[in-house]
Amino acid sequence: MLVYACLILLPAAAALTFCDKETLLLFFDKIDLNKNGKVERTEADDVAKRIDVSNDTRITVDEAREALSAVEPRLKGKEDFLFNFFDLDKSGDVTSADVDAIFRLVDLDNDGANAKEEFLNFLEKICIF
Ligand SMILES: *[C@@H]1O[C@H](CO)[C@@H](O)[C@H](O)[C@H]1NC(C)=O
Ligand SMILES: [Ca+2]
Ligand SMILES: [Ca+2]
Numbered sequence: 464m465l466v467y468a469c470l471i472l473l474p475a476a477a478a479l480t481f482c483d484k485e486t487l488l489l490f491f492d493k494i495d496l497n498k499n500g501k502v503e504r505t506e507a508d509d510v511a512k513r514i515d516v517s518n519d520t521r522i523t524v525d526e527a528r529e530a531l532s533a534v535e536p537r538l539k540g541k542e543d544f545l546f547n548f549f550d551l552d553k554s555g556d557v558t559s560a561d562v563d564a565i566f567r568l569v570d571l572d573n574d575g576a577n578a579k580e581e582f583l584n585f586l587e588k589i590c591i592f
């Protein structure tokens with residue numbers, strides 16, 4: 464009952480999904496550029512800009528395949544998983560709308576940053592491991 468109550472608070476786009484937790488946490492640590500244990504919006508936007516090779520403010524799956532492993536070599540081969548995970552609205556590209564949605568879902572204390580604990584909490588709700 465409690466689990467059900469949590470799930471209906473999430474938008475359909477963030478429905479239960481298979482997750483590679485190790486990859487997600489590796490990526491989280493990589494986006495946390497100043498290593499304070501939280502992903503601030505500016506950090507998320509900076510990393511998104513690096514992956515957005517064409518500079519059109521949207522990340523395509525081709526750009527993810529091309530540029531993600533430059534952010535962190537160990538993410539090689541995980542590009543499609545990460546792309547699909549973060550394309551929350553399933554529009555076929557990762558945009559600021561997806562990043563907005565992630566922050567709304569993860570940043571429960573509303574301080575403008577996704578703390579690692581908040582991120583883990585989010586994964587517990589939506590991931591099948
Ligand atoms: C995108 O922006 C970066 C940084 O400003 C620049 O180095 C790069 O050449 C730009 N790429 C394109 C395709 O315009
Ligand atoms: Ca940080
Ligand atoms: Ca999207």
Ligand SMILES: [Ca+2]
Nearest residue numbers: 570574576578
């Ligand atoms: Ca927070």
